[in-house]
Amino acid sequence: MDAFYASVELRDRPELKGKPVIVGGGGSRSVVLSATYEARAFGVTSAMPMARARRLCPQGIVINPKHGRYTEVSATVMDVFRSVTPLVEPLSLDEAFLDVAGAARRMGGPRLIGEWIRATVEDEQGITCSVGVAPTKFLAKLASAHCKPDGLLVVPATDVVGFLHPLPVGALWGVGEKTEEVLLRLGLKTVGDLAATPVATLQRALGPAMGSHLSALAWGRDERVVTPHEPEKSIGNEETFPVDVDNPEVVRRELLRLSERTAARLRAAGQVGRTVSIKVRFADFTTITRSKTLRESTDVGRVVYETALGLYDALGLERARLRLVGVRVEQLVDADRAPRQLLLGEKDTGWREAEQAVDRAARRFGAGAVRPAALVDPDRSGDSS
DNA sequence: TCTGGGGTCCTTTTGCCC
C-alpha cells in the first residue's frame, strides 16, 4: 500500500484529500507513522520525530493513529491477495509477497495479476498500492519501491542486472544508515560497485553473513521463497514514558503492566516462551537489555513479571532517569506441545488458571475488567472497577 | 532533530564443560 495509514485516514475523511496529512501520536515524544505525499513534499518522512515534522510542515493535519482500522483494511486487502494464490507472505500490515507462478496460467501472467490486484484494492478500499514483479522476493521488493506511488514495475529475469546495478547501495533491503556508511567509506556507491567487489572484502568490512548476503543480492541472487505463516519467535511490549521516570516504584508497576499484557498475548496466541528479557532505555537514549532463561516455558503473567522484576532489581538503578522499559518473551513454542515438567513436590500456584479466568472475563466485559490491584488507578478506584 | 513500538537477524562476549 502507498502511505498506508495516511491513505486509510483519507479514505475515511475524503475532505482531507490533497492536503498534507501526517499520522502520528499526539504526545510530545511520538514519531511520524505515515504521511501523505503532499506532506512528504515538505520533507516529512516516516519515523521522523513529530516535533520536527510539525516544524517542517506547520500546515500539516496531524491525525492520531487508529490501529484497529488499519488492521481491518489490511485483512480485507490480504484476502484479495489470497484470492489470487494461497502463497501469500505478509511482511507487515501493508505489504506482502505473492508467489504467482501457479496462478499465472489461470489469471494471465504476472503483469495482468498485478494490475488486477491494484484495480481491485482501489475499487474495494479506495486506496492505491504499488506492485513489483520479479523473479525473486528481494527484486520484487525493490521494484515496488521503485514504482511508488500507484505504480507497477515488471523486472524480467533478463533485465535484473540492468535494473539493479545503477541503484545506490542504500536502496538495498537490509542496507541502512550504518551499513551504507561503511560501504561509502570503501568507495562503493552503487549496487554495481558492490557486485564488482570480492566477497572476502565485503565480509571483512561487514561480517561473514552480511558480506555474502549483499554480494549475492548485488547479482540478483536470492534463494528465499515465499512462505505463508512463519511462526513467531518472540512477543513483547514496551513503552516510552511521557516524561523520564526516576521512581523505581513507577518502573516496577510499568513492568507489571507490560508483563501481564505480554502474557495475555502469549495465551491468546496459544504459545509459551522460555526466555524473559527486559529492555531499559535511559534518559540519554542508551539502551540495555537483560534476559533470563527459565527451566520451563511459561505464559503466566506472574512468572514473567517476577522474572522481569528480578532482572530490573539486579541492575540497581535507584536514581537513574529512565525513558522506556520493555518486556519480551522469547523461544516460543506452541503451548500444547511444550514439555511440562512436573517436579517432585512442586506446588501448583494456580496462577495459570487464574489468568485464564481473567482472559475469559476480559472477553466478556472488556480488557482491563480484572487486573492486579497495583494497576488499579487510585483516583478511580471507586468506580466500576 | 531529539528520537515509537512491533519485530527479525547477526555478532560478540561470557561462562561452562571437557
Add this chain to the structure above:
DNA sequence: TCTGGGGCAAAAGGACCC
C-alpha cells in the same frame, strides 16, 4: 596444578525493517 582451546548455550548489543 596450571594453562589452553574447542564447542556450546546463554546473554548482550546492535543494525535493520515497517
